[in-house]
Amino acid sequence: MDETNRQVILTARPSGIAQAEHFAVRQAAIAQPGPGEILVRNHYLSVEPAMRGWIADSDNYAAPVAIGSVMRALAAGQVVSSGDDAYQIGDDVTGWFGWQDYACVSTDQVVQRTSAAEMRASLGILGINGVTAYLALTSIGQPRAGETVLVSTAAGSVGSAVGQIARILGCHTIGIAGGPDKVRRCVETFGYDSAIDYRGEDVGAAVARIAPHGIDIYFDNVAGRISDAVLPHLAMRGRVVVCGTASIDCWMPWPQGPRVERHLLVKRARMEGFVIFDHMDRYADAVAQLRAWIAEGRLTWREEILDGIEACPDALAGLYRGENDGKRLIRLV
Ligand SMILES: NC(=O)c1ccc[n+]([C@@H]2O[C@H](COP(=O)([O-])OP(=O)(O)OC[C@H]3O[C@@H](n4cnc5c(N)ncnc54)[C@H](OP(=O)(O)O)[C@@H]3O)[C@@H](O)[C@H]2O)c1
Numbered sequence: 001m002d003e004t005n006r007q008v009i010l011t012a013r014p015s016g017i018a019q020a021e022h023f024a025v026r027q028a029a030i031a032q033p034g035p036g037e038i039l040v041r042n043h044y045l046s047v048e049p050a051m052r053g054w055i056a057d058s059d060n061y062a063a064p065v066a067i068g069s070v071m072r073a074l075a076a077g078q079v080v081s082s083g084d085d086a087y088q089i090g091d092d093v094t095g096w097f098g099w100q101d102y103a104c105v106s107t108d109q110v111v112q113r114t115s116a117a118e119m120r121a122s123l124g125i126l127g128i129n130g131v132t133a134y135l136a137l138t139s140i141g142q143p144r145a146g147e148t149v150l151v152s153t154a155a156g157s158v159g160s161a162v163g164q165i166a167r168i169l170g171c172h173t174i175g176i177a178g179g180p181d182k183v184r185r186c187v188e189t190f191g192y193d194s195a196i197d198y199r200g201e202d203v204g205a206a207v208a209r210i211a212p213h214g215i216d217i218y219f220d221n222v223a224g225r226i227s228d229a230v231l232p233h234l235a236m237r238g239r240v241v242v243c244g245t246a247s248i249d250c251w252m253p254w255p256q257g258p259r260v261e262r263h264l265l266v267k268r269a270r271m272e273g274f275v276i277f278d279h280m281d282r283y284a285d286a287v288a289q290l291r292a293w294i295a296e297g298r299l300t301w302r303e304e305i306l307d308g309i310e311a312c313p314d315a316l317a318g319l320y321r322g323e324n325d326g327k328r329l330i331r332l333v
Pocket residue numbers: 047048049050128129132153154155156157158159176177178179182221222242243244245246247248274275276277319320321322323324326327328
């Protein structure tokens with residue numbers, strides 16, 4: 001076992017997206033688990049756009065990460081010491097282990113058991129990203145065969161899963177992504193019927209051209225100007241799944257934009273927010289469904305692996321620069 005535990009600490013609270021200078025890597029002693037705890041050697045650390053919200057000191061669904069503490073993160077690794085009979089040395093687990101080499105945590109921080117083969121997937125397609133895609137699309141979007149589903153961040157981890165699941169359920173799919181490479185990947189890798197480059201095209205005009213009868217489900221991961229361009233094209237009784245707000249720079253005071261109420265009223269449309277943590281009772285069933293689709297060859301994903309804990313401080317800002325090609329993970333082992 002290494003002698004020290006490298007930890008990525010939040011050192012300052014940014015007003016916007018956390019940059020590399022808001023974190024530091026420090027060395028700490030490796031704690032030993034007490035009763036009901038396990039010591040996990042992290043193999044992969046997850047990088048999520050949602051970390052921006054976990055860091056921000058404004059209204060959110062969870063308390064902000066404290067300055068001076070280890071950055072909150074999902075991670076996957078192996079149990080190396082256990083104070084809980086339910087967990088043995090060598091068990092592979094995914095959970096709230098933070099951006100660090102070793103996590104000494106209560107076993108209620110474990111999200112799911114995994115395996116060496118599925119460790120990376122357990123942080124992406126078989127983890128929070130895939131489960132969010134499946135549950136948010138089916139519970140709020142309620143897709144029916146033949147409907148048109150439009151997805152923002154369509155080449156990303158959540159978005160690419162949404163597009164493929166909508167297609168499995170018989171829907172016509174349109175992706176929105178940044179740049180020609182991601183747009184090509186949407187169609188060639190993730191099976192979207194068509195895709196729009198929001199950096200190079202007029203999004204509203206493209207949606208009108210591709211979906212003249214309107215959008216039945218808009219799975220929104222970005223909000224802001226992209227959504228402003230999409231919402232006028234909702235079909236009658238359209239549904240908007242509000243899953244992420246990646247393009248909103250400032251949450252407080254509320255950003256100003258078009259007023260959508262009248263438009264929702266006329267279209268009898270519904271707009272609803274989704275937070276995965278409200279749906280943990282359905283997590284295991286969702287993973288089982290996703291795993292079955294993967295086994296059938298109907299669901300694929302991409303991962304982008306950065307090496308070493310030193311990659312953590314800039315990894316979140318990189319997501320907001322759109323650098324990632326699929327699920328961004330940090331490999332430690
Ligand atoms: N509500 C929930 O429970 C829940 C759970 C998990 C994830 N999410 C949300 O789902 C979304 C996708 O997450 P992910 O993990 O799959 O990340 P991801 O899509 O793999 O990566 C983030 C992507 O967001 C896009 N992006 C970043 N800044 C943007 C901007 N200003 N305007 C437009 N697009 C921008 C970039 O793609 P382009 O290069 O295409 O612009 C970037 O690659 C995020 O909004 C996240 O918060 C929500």
